[in-house]
Amino acid sequence: MDKDKMSVFPAGEKNDAYAKYFTGQSYLNMLSTEQVVIGNVTFEPGCRNNWHIHHAKSGGGQILLVTAGRGYYQEWGKPARAISAGDVVNIPAGVKHWHGAAKDSWFAHLAVEVPAEEGHTEWLEPVSEDEYGSLA
Template sequence: MKDYSNSVIFPKGEKNPFSQYFDGQSYLQMLTGEGVVIGNVTFEPGCRNHWHIHHAMQGGGQILLCTGGRGWYQEWGKEARELHPGDVVVIPAGVKHWHGAAADSWFVHLAVEVPGEETRTEWCEPVDEEIYCCLP
């Protein structure tokens, strides 16, 4: 298993303060907190966040810029998509989804919050373990 935890551009950060919405260990280093909010999120192998929705009255959503390792992104009702460095995922507001590391790899992405009006994140149920474990 290749260790991508130290092979990325931005610092790994501290243990993620949103850990109650993750299965496994992740780390967060906020890069910006004003204007366009950007966080560097590092996932240990097997770590993924719960299903969630980025709500907004106008605009909003999230963009993932993958920078290290191998991971997964899935929208509700669709097949999971494998992610690699250089991949970009545009997630419109209102789309239920999850993202995280592959079982055998660290994964790192920049999470860009798309500016919008009355934005908030709704955290939902964990990703089904049986479905996650079947991903290659």
């Protein structure tokens, strides 16, 4: 599959700056760094990010706008849910979660950073192979 033809937004370059927080290969194309930060994140099949939390004193969190493929989103202590093109995921600040591609599908989403006071992301442990491997 041509990663740049999955979506109207080009996939961008290999996401080397954040590679240590991903299992597998992802690509990042920053669409906006002003007013509201929006990145197009593309995941090769099987790629997912580590568990992480978007912290903020006020505001904050993240919105995922799924543009292509099939993937998963999971909050800590809850079952993973399948997501696909057209789905919207609202992630409140302070919620431990991960997201990424299904084993057999490319996956892309726009990651919208909700404006925050003193916002930052805390990257945590990788999603275990057992956790990920149990997904359909």
